Amino acid sequence: MMMLRRVGIALGLLMTVALAVPASENTPETERDTDPERRIRAPERIGVVFNTSSILLELEEYQGAGIGLKGVWEHFAGRALIGFRHSTSNETTLLNLGVAFEYHLAPGTVSPYAGAELALRYERNTRVSPSQRSIATGPAMLFGVEVAPLDILSLFAEYRLGLTVSYAEAGDDSTTNYAFGTGLGNQGAIGLIVYFLDRRER
Amino acid sequence: MRRMVTLIAVAVLPLILGGCIPPFGSSDKTGPLEIPVQRTDLTIGWDYSPRRVTQSGSTVERFKLYYRDRKSTDWTLVATIRARENPVFMISADAVLGAHQTRKLEFGVSTVTAAGTESRIHASTDFEARPHGGWYVHWSRP
Numbered sequence: 001m002m003m004l005r006r007v008g009i010a011l012g013l014l015m016t017v018a019l020a021v022p023a024s025e026n027t028p029e030t031e032r033d034t035d036p037e038r039r040i041r042a043p044e045r046i047g048v049v050f051n052t053s054s055i056l057l058e059l060e061e062y063q064g065a066g067i068g069l070k071g072v073w074e075h076f077a078g079r080a081l082i083g084f085r086h087s088t089s090n091e092t093t094l095l096n097l098g099v100a101f102e103y104h105l106a107p108g109t110v111s112p113y114a115g116a117e118l119a120l121r122y123e124r125n126t127r128v129s130p131s132q133r134s135i136a137t138g139p140a141m142l143f144g145v146e147v148a149p150l151d152i153l154s155l156f157a158e159y160r161l162g163l164t165v166s167y168a169e170a171g172d173d174s175t176t177n178y179a180f181g182t183g184l185g186n187q188g189a190i191g192l193i194v195y196f197l198d199r200r201e202r
Numbered sequence: 203m204r205r206m207v208t209l210i211a212v213a214v215l216p217l218i219l220g221g222c223i224p225p226f227g228s229s230d231k232t233g234p235l236e237i238p239v240q241r242t243d244l245t246i247g248w249d250y251s252p253r254r255v256t257q258s259g260s261t262v263e264r265f266k267l268y269y270r271d272r273k274s275t276d277w278t279l280v281a282t283i284r285a286r287e288n289p290v291f292m293i294s295a296d297a298v299l300g301a302h303q304t305r306k307l308e309f310g311v312s313t314v315t316a317a318g319t320e321s322r323i324h325a326s327t328d329f330e331a332r333p334h335g336g337w338y339v340h341w342s343r344p
Binding site for chain 2: 121128130134135136164166168169170176178
């Protein structure tokens with residue numbers, strides 16, 4: 001148990017370092033303080049992310065969990081996942097949140113990248129007796145390739161290696177579980193990105 | 203502001219992710235969640251979205267629903283169910299309890315494609331099940 005906690009802390013630190021890197025890249029402290037326009041660098045490109053279940057490109061929710069948005073800054077890219085559903089028919093509430101950062105080693109038509117991801121999934125079901133609620137969270141490292149045949153469209157495939165911590169309770173019983181491996185159920189991901197905003201100079 | 207967010211992220215996130223601060227509640231117990239049931243029947247459901255593209259050999263046609271005693275390795279088939287959006291199936295206590303008054307049971311689902319290939323069984327005790335971390339039923343006759 002302690003070992004898993006240490007692994008979690010180490011991965012968490014790695015994740016937060018990865019989060020901090022894009023903000024500081026090419027923006028020294030002195031420049032940021034003196035030039036207000038450079039405090040926040042707007043992404044060069046913004047797109048929406050979909051997952052696909054097969055090469056037939058049947059579009060699904062990003063990671064099967066919600067809306068995916070992606071911003072690109074030269075070598076860096078950030079992704080956000082937001083998903084929410086409350087259903088009165090089965091009295092279930094679902095919340096999904098996630099952030100991921102990518103560092104593109106050689107940006108271009110075929111762009112390999114490495115990065116980090118942090119995801120949170122919360123679920124509550126009050127229809128069943130006893131009612132249940134659970135939360136799963138954890139950081140992961142990403143390794144993938146983005147292929148961009150068009151400026152407005154790209155495909156990506158990536159592997160994940162991460163730790164997931166889950167807490168679940170039903171009635172008086174509760175458990176905490178850990179899993180470490182290549183993904184949460186899904187050994188990898190294939191997705192499609194449609195860019196709708198491109199500020200790059202041509 | 204950004205420094206504060208970074209500080210919180212560096213200081214707090216690793217503690218949460220490392221399990222030192224449970225997201226809510228606290229439990230030293232690991233393993234799947236025990237769901238107590240005292241009913242004559244139980245409805246089990248699972249996520250499934252049929253493909254929208256034309257039929258092929260890999261199209262899922264049926265599900266097979268299984269049960270087994272907790273920590274047992276042998277599955278017993280309960281029913282074969284035609285594939286549809288988010289299927290559910292009602293199981294009666296008589297069908298799985300037999301002569302027992304109480305039993306701890308895991309459930310599992312597999313898919314069968316049009317080509318007849320059956321997938322591995324996704325068990326209720328798998329980490330990816332919902333609630334997260336997996337579950338089993340402690341079923342007692344009412």
